[in-house]
Amino acid sequence: xxxxxxxxxxxxxxxxxxxxxxxxxxxxxxxxxxxxxxxxxxxxxxxxxxxxxxxxxxxxxxxxxxxxxxxxxxxxxxxxxxxxxxxxxxxxxxxxxxxxxxxxxxxxxxxxxxxxxxxxxxxxxxxxxxxxxxxxxxxxxxxxxxxxxxxxxxxxxxxxxxxxxxxxxxxxxxxxxxxxxxxxxxxxxxxxxxxxxxxxxxxxxxxxxxxxxxxxxxxxxxxxxxxxxxxxxxxxxxxxxxxxxxxxxxxxxxxxxxxxxxxxxxxxxxxxxxxxxxxxxxxxxxx
Numbered sequence: 001x002x003x004x005x006x007x008x009x010x011x012x013x014x015x016x017x018x019x020x021x022x023x024x025x026x027x028x029x030x031x032x033x034x035x036x037x038x039x040x041x042x043x044x045x046x047x048x049x050x051x052x053x054x055x056x057x058x059x060x061x062x063x064x065x066x067x068x069x070x071x072x073x074x075x076x077x078x079x080x081x082x083x084x085x086x087x088x089x090x091x092x093x094x095x096x097x098x099x100x101x102x103x104x105x106x107x108x109x110x111x112x113x114x115x116x117x118x119x120x121x122x123x124x125x126x127x128x129x130x131x132x133x134x135x136x137x138x139x140x141x142x143x144x145x146x147x148x149x150x151x152x153x154x155x156x157x158x159x160x161x162x163x164x165x166x167x168x169x170x171x172x173x174x175x176x177x178x179x180x181x182x183x184x185x186x187x188x189x190x191x192x193x194x195x196x197x198x199x200x201x202x203x204x205x206x207x208x209x210x211x212x213x214x215x216x217x218x219x220x221x222x223x224x225x226x227x228x229x230x231x232x233x234x235x236x237x238x239x240x241x242x243x244x245x246x247x248x249x250x251x252x253x254x255x256x257x258x259x260x261x262x263x264x265x266x267x268x269x270x271x272x273x274x275x276x277x278x279x280x281x282x283x284x285x286x287x
Contacts, residue, residue: 004045006075009040010095012226012243031226035243040245042073042095058086064090071254074099075083091251091257091264096141098266103257105264107250109142114239114271117146118193118221121237121273123156124284127191127219131164133178133203137197142167142195144224150194164189170197176202183210190218197222197229199237200278204232215280225274234277242269 008015013032021028021036028036039045057080065073069158071091074081077099085092088099094106122130132149135142153160163186168178175194183206192207194200200222207218214220214234222229225240250265256262 007039007043007045009034009224010043010075010243010247011035012224012241013059014226014228017227035054038244038247042250043075045262048149048239049221056249059080059089060084061088064088071258073250073254075176079279091254093254093257095246095250098140100266101264103264105266107246107253107267107269108140109246110268110270111144112148112151114223114241114273115193116152117271117273118223118237118239119149119152119202120156120163121275122191122193122219122221123152123158123221125191125279128158128282129161129164129189129191131166131182131192132170132188133166133182133192133194133199134169134176135170135199136167139170142170145195168195170196172198174252176206179203179206180209183207185251191279192218192220194220194222197224197226197236200229200236201232204278213260217283219279230276232278237276237279238274240272240274245269 004018008018010079011018012035017028017032018036019035025277060081061084065108069090073087073093073095074085074097075095077094082094082097082099086099086104092099096108098106100106110149111117119130132146134146137143137146150160166178167183168174175260179202192203194203204214204220207214222236222238225238228238229238247270253262253264257264
C-alpha cells in the first residue's frame with residue numbers, strides 16, 4: 001500500500017512536511033496541508049499497512065479482497081502489481097503508471113511534453129550542449145521525460161550526445177553522485193535537465209562544489225515543482241505537475257467505476273513550465 005514517501009511525492013512536499021501536517025503543526029501552510037490530506041485520501045495511506053508491501057501480487061490482491069476494499073488508487077505500483085490489479089475485479093486507478101482494463105485506468109502527467117518544453121526553453125537561450133540526468137528509464141516517467149528531451153533536440157536539429165545522458169535514482173544523493181561522475185569526465189555542457197526537483201538539488205550541490213555557478217556557468221532545470229523548488233539558491237526553473245488535478249481526477253474516476261456511473265477512461269494532464277532564476281543564456285565565452 002501507500003507510504004509516507006509516496007504521499008509526499010504526490011502532494012509535492014517533503015516527508016517532514018507530511019509528518020508535520022499529520023501532527024497539526026502550525027509550520028505547514030493551509031495549501032500544503034490540503035494537498036497532503038488530499039494525497040492521503042487518494043492513496044489510502046495507512047501506516048499499519050505499509051509492512052504488507054512485501055507480499056506477492058496474489059497475496060496482495062487477496063488481502064484487498066479480504067478487507068473488502070471497494071477500490072484502489074495506486075502510486076508507484078510495481079509491474080507485477082499492475083498486472084494483478086488490471087486482471088482483478090477491484091476498481092483501480094493508477095497514478096503515473098499505465099494500467100488499463102475493464103476495472104482499471106490511469107491518470108498521469110504529460111511527461112514527454114513537459115520535458116520537451118524544458119529542453120526547448122534551454123534551446124531558446126542558446127544552449128546546444130545539454131546534459132540529461134534522468135531517473136531510471138525502466139520507470140515510465142523516466143523514459144517519457146528522456147524521450148521528451150530528445151524530441152526537442154531532434155526538432156531543433158541538434159545531434160544527441162549519448163555521453164551527456166546519465167541515469168540515477170530519483171533522490172538527491174544518487175543524482176549528486178551521478179553529477180559528480182559526469183563533471184569528472186567532461187565539462188563541455190552548458191545546461192542540465194534533471195529528472196526531478198530532488199535530483200536537481202543533488203546536481204546543484206555537485207555543481208557548486210566544482211566551483212560552477214547556476215545559471216552563470218551552467219543552467220539547471222528540474223521537474224515536478226515541489227514545494228522547496230522556489231526556495232533553492234537560485235530558485236529552480238522546473239516543470240509543474242498539476243497534482244491537485246491528478247488527485248481529483250483519480251478520485252473521480254475511481255468513484256465512477258465503483259458506482260458504475262462512468263467508464264474507465266485514462267487521462268493525461270498537461271504540465272506547465274515555470275521559469276525562475278536557475279536558467280539563463282549560454283555563457284559568453286562559449287563558442
